[in-house]
Amino acid sequence: MSDSRPFDSVYRHDAHAAPMTRALIGEHRGDLVVVGAGYTGLSTALHAAERGLRVIVLEAHEPGFGAAGRNGGQVNPGLKHEPDDIEAHFGPELGGRLVAMAGDAPQFLFDLVQRLGLHCEARQTGTLRAAYRSESLAALDTQVAQWSRRGVTLERLDADGVARITGTGRYVGATLDRRGGSLNPLAYAQELARAAIAAGATVAGQSPAIALTSTGREWRVTSAQGQAIAPQVVIATDGYSDHIWPGLRRSFVPVYSSIAATVPLPEALRQRILASGEVVYESGHVTTYYRIDAVGRLLMGGRGVQRPVRSLMDHRHLTDYAARLWPELGHVAWPYAWNGQFALTPDFYPRLHEPAPGLLIALGYSGRGVALATRFGAALAAAVGGDGASALPLPITPIRPIPLHRFWRTGVYLGVAIGRLRDHMGL
Numbered sequence: 001m002s003d004s005r006p007f008d009s010v011y012r013h014d015a016h017a018a019p020m021t022r023a024l025i026g027e028h029r030g031d032l033v034v035v036g037a038g039y040t041g042l043s044t045a046l047h048a049a050e051r052g053l054r055v056i057v058l059e060a061h062e063p064g065f066g067a068a069g070r071n072g073g074q075v076n077p078g079l080k081h082e083p084d085d086i087e088a089h090f091g092p093e094l095g096g097r098l099v100a101m102a103g104d105a106p107q108f109l110f111d112l113v114q115r116l117g118l119h120c121e122a123r124q125t126g127t128l129r130a131a132y133r134s135e136s137l138a139a140l141d142t143q144v145a146q147w148s149r150r151g152v153t154l155e156r157l158d159a160d161g162v163a164r165i166t167g168t169g170r171y172v173g174a175t176l177d178r179r180g181g182s183l184n185p186l187a188y189a190q191e192l193a194r195a196a197i198a199a200g201a202t203v204a205g206q207s208p209a210i211a212l213t214s215t216g217r218e219w220r221v222t223s224a225q226g227q228a229i230a231p232q233v234v235i236a237t238d239g240y241s242d243h244i245w246p247g248l249r250r251s252f253v254p255v256y257s258s259i260a261a262t263v264p265l266p267e268a269l270r271q272r273i274l275a276s277g278e279v280v281y282e283s284g285h286v287t288t289y290y291r292i293d294a295v296g297r298l299l300m301g302g303r304g305v306q307r308p309v310r311s312l313m314d315h316r317h318l319t320d321y322a323a324r325l326w327p328e329l330g331h332v333a334w335p336y337a338w339n340g341q342f343a344l345t346p347d348f349y350p351r352l353h354e355p356a357p358g359l360l361i362a363l364g365y366s367g368r369g370v371a372l373a374t375r376f377g378a379a380l381a382a383a384v385g386g387d388g389a390s391a392l393p394l395p396i397t398p399i400r401p402i403p404l405h406r407f408w409r410t411g412v413y414l415g416v417a418i419g420r421l422r423d424h425m426g427l
């Protein structure tokens, strides 16, 4: 705990040993260079190394520095959109594949954790989508019906059913999707890095990629003290993307999400709140999400300041909301508060770009990347490992900078205000 920085995630306060990832020094050749060691980059590296590719990962800080090491740890199935909308958007063939892939992504992750013996507190205990307004119930019914037509059974809970699980009377109904669950997100990133290294990949920490040049046949990725050279590159920098590729940073909104965590709850409360380990996200335009972690802390996440956290007061709205859900929380302490950024796209769909031959970019999971980025990484590895673009779950699109991007903070605050108003009015 001693080397934690203020407002680091609770996961950094726990004593997980990080894998050894020295800076890249000198010139290194491989088959694939991956930029960014979050779930996208590490899953790509792991699966590519398992296919026999020589992989070099360059990470600006350490594995899990970005959203992978700070998120809510919810392993949720699906995308933000319902299956019918996805198929309407991408067409029945591609859309159908994407729906199946996003729905199966948690199972893919839990299988991976089991296959490789990753120590990350993973539990497939279900995702609850909970509605606190009767106007939202129709959306829950739609979700159940659409997945049911695809052979997936979600449980539809009434107010009493959801109260029994959550320990609060706030909700009028919920869906319970048993494909979902939770994990310790930083431990998962670190374990993925370890597994990638064990499979033969080089994972270099403290090695920001600062320039990317192509000779036509191969790419040269330059870091402070070294260079990685390979015919193929995957950029996996999501909400932490810098200026490594022109226009990329302006093609999404780098939204901050905030989380506060309690000390381990008293046993009586643990028996009442999500005793079986389900995770919750609220139905609505402004999402609050929460779960109980492996040692019994309540982690409460949602909207927040659009800058790094400076004080526990930045999270007051989250702790107040928790007190509203469970007044009996009383004076339980909230010693942890942090936030992090993820790439939100204008239509909430992830993006795959190939702005030059041999260069793939994947990002934009819009707050749902734990399972999805893991699954996308495996698809990227298949694509670069010989299966080509048919292995990819999305069409490759050009990078489209968002107009007036420099006002993104104002846009997020405005979006949250409008969302809250719509939630309040039941729209």
Ligand SMILES: Cc1cc2nc3c(=O)[nH]c(=O)nc-3n(C[C@H](O)[C@H](O)[C@H](O)COP(=O)(O)OP(=O)(O)OC[C@H]3O[C@@H](n4cnc5c(N)ncnc54)[C@H](O)[C@@H]3O)c2cc1C
Binding pocket: 035, 036, 037, 038, 039, 040, 041, 058, 059, 060, 061, 062, 063, 064, 065, 066, 067, 068, 069, 070, 071, 072, 073, 074, 075, 076, 207, 208, 209, 210, 236, 237, 238, 239, 240, 241, 242, 244, 256, 257, 258, 259, 289, 301, 339, 340, 341, 342, 362, 363, 365, 366, 367, 368, 369, 370, 371, 372, 373
């Ligand atoms: C607070 C919070 C809560 C969230 N909760 C959930 C949740 O409960 N469930 C869920 O599914 N999703 C959640 N998300 C979203 C999820 O964490 C992300 O979608 C996911 O981590 C994206 O993974 P990634 O690997 O693409 O990017 P990241 O994990 O952000 O990794 C990107 C990496 O790239 C590195 N990088 C950037 N530029 C360079 C460079 N030039 N050179 C080298 N390295 C570079 C960064 O240092 C970083 O480590 C949450 C996000 C946040 C911020």
